[in-house]
Amino acid sequence: MKLFLKVWKQDGPQTEGRFESHVLDGVSEDSSFLEMLDQLNEQLLEEGKEPVAFDHDCREGICGTCSLNINGFAHGPENSTTTCQLHMRKFEDGDTITIEPFRAKAFPVIRDLVVDRSAFDKIIQAGGYITVRTGSAPDGNALPVPKEDADLAMDAAQCIGCGACVASCKNASAMLFTSAKAGHLNMLPQGQAEKDSRVLNMVAAMDEAGFGNCRNYGECSAACPKDISLDYIAKLNRDYAKAKIKKVFS
Amino acid sequence: MSLYNRLVMQSSLIKKYIMALTGIVLVGFVFVHMAGNLQVLLGQEAINAYAHALQNLPAPILWGSRLFLLVCVVAHAVTAYQLIKENRAARPQSNEVEITKRAGWSSLRMGLTGSLMLAFIVFHLLHFTIRTIYPEYNDLKTTVGSPDGSEIHDVYSMILAGFRIDAISVFYVFCMFLLCRHLAHGVSSMFQSLGLRSESWRCKLDFAASAYGWIIFIGFSIIPVLVLAQKYGLVNCLDTCGSSCSVNL
Numbered sequence: 336m337k338l339f340l341k342v343w344k345q346d347g348p349q350t351e352g353r354f355e356s357h358v359l360d361g362v363s364e365d366s367s368f369l370e371m372l373d374q375l376n377e378q379l380l381e382e383g384k385e386p387v388a389f390d391h392d393c394r395e396g397i398c399g400t401c402s403l404n405i406n407g408f409a410h411g412p413e414n415s416t417t418t419c420q421l422h423m424r425k426f427e428d429g430d431t432i433t434i435e436p437f438r439a440k441a442f443p444v445i446r447d448l449v450v451d452r453s454a455f456d457k458i459i460q461a462g463g464y465i466t467v468r469t470g471s472a473p474d475g476n477a478l479p480v481p482k483e484d485a486d487l488a489m490d491a492a493q494c495i496g497c498g499a500c501v502a503s504c505k506n507a508s509a510m511l512f513t514s515a516k517a518g519h520l521n522m523l524p525q526g527q528a529e530k531d532s533r534v535l536n537m538v539a540a541m542d543e544a545g546f547g548n549c550r551n552y553g554e555c556s557a558a559c560p561k562d563i564s565l566d567y568i569a570k571l572n573r574d575y576a577k578a579k580i581k582k583v584f585s
Numbered sequence: 586m587s588l589y590n591r592l593v594m595q596s597s598l599i600k601k602y603i604m605a606l607t608g609i610v611l612v613g614f615v616f617v618h619m620a621g622n623l624q625v626l627l628g629q630e631a632i633n634a635y636a637h638a639l640q641n642l643p644a645p646i647l648w649g650s651r652l653f654l655l656v657c658v659v660a661h662a663v664t665a666y667q668l669i670k671e672n673r674a675a676r677p678q679s680n681e682v683e684i685t686k687r688a689g690w691s692s693l694r695m696g697l698t699g700s701l702m703l704a705f706i707v708f709h710l711l712h713f714t715i716r717t718i719y720p721e722y723n724d725l726k727t728t729v730g731s732p733d734g735s736e737i738h739d740v741y742s743m744i745l746a747g748f749r750i751d752a753i754s755v756f757y758v759f760c761m762f763l764l765c766r767h768l769a770h771g772v773s774s775m776f777q778s779l780g781l782r783s784e785s786w787r788c789k790l791d792f793a794a795s796a797y798g799w800i801i802f803i804g805f806s807i808i809p810v811l812v813l814a815q816k817y818g819l820v821n822c823l824d825t826c827g828s829s830c831s832v833n834l
């Protein structure tokens with residue numbers, strides 16, 4: 336395959352970015368999108384040019400490190416797929432592909448296509464955990480969890496924290512991520528003790544980081560590689576209202 | 586204002602609750618308003634008597650409701666502009682290629698349809714409620730529809746006089762179309778904002794919101810459309826009430 340690439344280049348958070356065009360020939364249809372970028376970087380190094388910086392780690396769709404806005408789609412045009420799992424056979428020979436970073440005020444560009452997603456870590460630090468007494472492991476099945484709750488919690492726990500929801504939202508809102516992380520714990524018995532403070536603190540951290548507001552477009556869920564549903568956003572809206580009312584009257 | 590900032594503006598979710606709660610009030614209000622207006626189709630007596638009864642409600646109820654509606658509109662609009670400002674700031678550098686997978690036309694243009702409606706609300710109040718645009722509407726008096734035979738304001742003639750001007754009718758119908766689009770997203774979205782929607786209900790609520798928008802559009806637009814149609818001799822269904830009307834079509 337021969338591809339025409341339009342790739343975002345930016346030297347640092349404070350500098351202006353720009354697009355650079357490259358022609359890449361001999362791309363295998365079986366390679367992944369990231370392998371195609373590796374090939375581009377080899378070509379750039381051979382030409383004595385700076386390679387393009389991009390994020391990646393597991394390359395098997397579970398770590399949430401890869402990102403990229405590909406032709407306007409977070410993680411590319413395939414549904415339920417991360418960039419690392421996207422194959423070049425989904426593109427045509429001779430295609431022009433525009434590659435941009437995940438854009439949001441809360442995700443400043445570190446370099447080229449690499450963005451700083453530590454705003455997500457701040458949201459997790461604010462309440463995406465449970466407090467337990469460590470020590471010997473509890474007996475199996477000591478804490479019964481209804482099957483339905485376990486399934487819903489698992490669906491939320493699938494979130495890999497990649498930030499595609501923020502990148503695809505017209506308002507750069509982090510509601511899908513925050514609601515999945517809060518909802519996952521709020522649905523399990525272990526999460527009950529800290530439920531109210533969890534939602535209040537996580538939403539506060541989300542607002543603090545400079546994400547936009549949810550307008551219920553549904554773009555986040557449509558872009559999510561793990562198909563997290565908007566139900567978790569509705570649940571967060573519900574849980575936050577309850578927690579806020581309790582706080583006001585306590 | 587600073588109290589409003591402290592209570593509402595501090596949290597993204599509280600802002601959304603305010604949008605949804607004031608939205609519910611306005612959604613209910615437009616329905617009652619539309620149903621009230623449809624009495625024009627019953628003739629001069631019905632709508633005049635209804636309007637007279639509304640205007641003569643006990644002062645605390647009349648002014649209480651007006652104030653409540655005003656507060657809702659102002660809170661809805663102020664919060665809307667705050668949300669829009671924050672949303673713009675949240676993506677300083679826009680995407681080179683912008684793709685929309687799921688969001689509909691209406692949801693993407695809530696600020697546009699809402700702002701034009703705000704302009705409409707001001708115009709509409711000056712036109713038919715405070716009557717500063719055409720002060721002569723104040724002189725339209727009749728005993729038709731009066732509970733005790735005294736002279737009352739002839740709302741029916743005012744509506745005929747207002748809508749027989751082509752540009753005014755076209756403007757009203759256009760604004761009702763904007764309202765229809767605002768509601769097509771808003772009425773479903775407000776359930777989500779309050780946490781009262783699930784994925785299995787989303788399609789049904791989206792359908793209901795769209796249907797509600799069109800009902801409101803048709804219910805409000807039918808009056809200016811019929812007035813113009815009758816003016817141009819296409820229909821003859823509105824009561825022109827012989828000598829008791831001050832306006833002829």
Ligand code: HEM
Pocket residue numbers: 548549550551601604605608609611612615658661662665666668669695696698699700702703706767768770771772774775776778779
């Ligand atoms: C006065 C001028 C108005 C403006 C400027 C305005 C603006 C907006 C905006 C920008 C939103 C989206 C908020 C967001 O989620 O980001 C919205 C939502 C909404 N608006 Fe309006 N609007 C106006 C009047 C109205 C009226 C007259 C009605 C009803 C008859 C209405 C009903 C709604 C509803 C139900 C929502 C959905 C709330 C939610 O998503 O939770 N609005 N409005």
Ligand code: FES
Pocket residue numbers: 390391392393394395396397398399400401417418419420495
């Ligand atoms: S690199 Fe780990 S999810 Fe893509």
